[in-house]
Amino acid sequence: MAWLAGIDEVGYGPMLGPLVVSAALFEVPEAGADLWDLLRPEVARKPRRGRVAVCDSKELHKPGDPEPLERTAAAFWKARDGATETTFLEFVAAHAFGADALDGYPWYRPLTLGLPFAGDPRDLATHAAAVRAALDRARVRFAGLRSSLSDAREFNAGVERAGNKSDYLFEVYGRLYRWLWEHAVGPERLDVFVGKQGGRAFYADKLQALFPETFVMVGEETKESSTYVIEGKKRRMRMSFVADAEMKHFPVALASILAKYTREGLMEAFNRWWGEKVPGIKPTAGYHGDAGRFLKETEEARREMGIEEGMMVRVR
Secondary structure, eight states: OOOEEEEEEEOSOOOSEEEEEEEEEESSSSSOOHEEEHHTEEEEEEOOOOOEEEOHHHHHBBBTBHHHHHHHHHHHHHHSSOOOOOBHHHHHHHHTTTGGGGSSSSSTTTTTBBBSSSSSSHHHHHHHHHHHHHHHHHHHHEEEEEEEOHHHHHHHHHHHSSSSSSHHHHHHHHHHHHHHHTEEEEEESEEEEEEEEOOOOOOHHHHHOOOSSSEEEEEEEOOOOOEEEEEEETTTEEEOOOTTTTHOOOOHHHHHHHHHHHHHHHHHHHHHHHHHHSOOOOOOOOOHHHHHHHHHHHHHHHHHHHHOOOOOOOOO
């Protein structure tokens, strides 16, 4: 057996709402296994009506309709061993570093979304059963999901501490690199695929600083792919930072979907809360163009409730 993991992020650019970086981890029959091939026909590579699809989350997501994302994200979550969560908040608390910080935001404290919150629970049970059957037949185990959250206050403080957004983004990713190293790496082979972070091509120095107890060996460093082997006592992990990784590697595509679903659920809670405080306000996805409109329309309410801008708005 071997281990295969993918990591991707959603929400790096918006002014409002959290940054979510997610990792999806699988135990597979052999190194280099193609999960798209092993899990078909139950799992499709492209969005298809009524099917569980694993692809770039941008292909799957329909603005205002998180059900296609939920079909995949929640089905894989429910298909894992020991899944008992029945609410979205339990789902977030079970898999996310930084989930405890959500208690400091008034719009997350009353979070009462179910799991699922966008689709029919009966449909989710059907999809989860299909995913579980495909995994069992292929002798593949979905070993887990882990995410790293950073909302406005944490993001702003992190950028100030790191000096810039890029270095802070690596720090948020780094929590998941360490999680994989400490909880998944053993004598079996572990391959980790990560979506390239902006235009960065060189990661060796940062990886060495993150793993000071190891030796980081450079494989290749090109525009398309940067590959490293991290070697320690009885542990070895191969990391590949790949352009358009969510289109090339199944675990990265799934991580992209899991991250997007987590952010969408939190934005749903955010918009519901503000909809009660400012009746008639149009929901926002948090991106720059619409965020300005939303901030203007909530300005009076924020002032009356004493909500500081830094609690809600990212500075960079």
